[in-house]
Amino acid sequence: MSVSYDFDGDVALVTGACGALGSAVVDAFAAAGATVAAADVIAADDDDSLLETAHADSFHQADFTDEAAVESTVADVLDAHGRLDYLLNVAGTWRGGSPVHETDEATFDMLLDVNLKTMFLASKHALPHLQETEGAIVSVSARASLEGGEGDAPYRASKAGVRLVTESIAEENLGTVRANAVMPSVLDTPMNRDMMEPDDDWVDPSEVADVMAFLCSDGAAVTSGAAVPVYGES
Structure with a gap:
């Protein structure tokens, strides 16, 4: 079954846009007719x-761990496109x-900065504009955020933080801005293929991007504060 969305006239800001998942999110929102502002540190x-x-x-090339850069980037997006409807926190x-x-x-500081601080700062500075358009935020948490595990505690903690900040934003903006998270397991990306033995059960980034588009659509109008599994068969 093929599903399509109509974001014509809406503006989406995608962080981490140069990566495998971020670029797939850009593709999905562009295909749905959105005006897409892509941002990345590279x-x-x-x-x-x-x-x-x-x-x-x-x-927009910017370091989203730097609040001044985030504030400036959001202002640039508003200057260029006039509004903001969706924030996709992929970085x-x-x-x-x-x-x-x-x-x-x-390592601890880097993971908290890149995974959690970027999401916090982007949401902080996008929210006043999303409140005006009654828009949506979708952020990337992780399946690993649900429990402790061996060897990657800071990563798990940072992604748990994304989930909890998402729930807080949803609670603070009930009826105005919807905030949800997706929780991938292992994505089929070039980096993961370099680090691990590839598995046919890994999820393609485009499939996660489709779920993120759904969470911004009218089809998810009553969904906020959710952490959506996107594990596939992995």
Whole structure:
């Protein structure tokens, strides 16, 4: 069954837009007719970028761990496109392999910054504009956020934080801005294929992007504060 969405006239800001999931989200919202503002800390033409620049109506290179940069980027999006309807918090990363007593402080700080602080700052500065349009936020948490595990405590903690901040935003904006999260397991991305043995059960980023589009659509008008599993068969 094919499902389509109509976001014509709406503006979506996608963070982490140059990555595998972020670029898939840009593609999904562009295909649905949205005006897409893509943002990432790396340039759109960087060797590591997967973004199809033709699918983005504007690109904003910014470090979303820096509040001044986030505030400026959101202002630039409003100047360029006149409104903001959806915020897709995709920026994130993974590090692991060490138990807590062997994890260095720099790794802890980096994961909290990239996974949680970016989501917090983007939401903080987008919310006043999303309140005006009665828009939506969808952020990327993780299946791993639901329990402790061996070797990646800071990652799990940062993604649990995304889930809890999402629930708080939903509670604070009842009837105005919907806030939800998706929880992937293992995504089929170039980085994961480099780090692990590929598995046919991994979820394609485009499938997660489709769920994020649904959560911004009228079909999810009564859904806020949810953490949606997007595990596939993995």
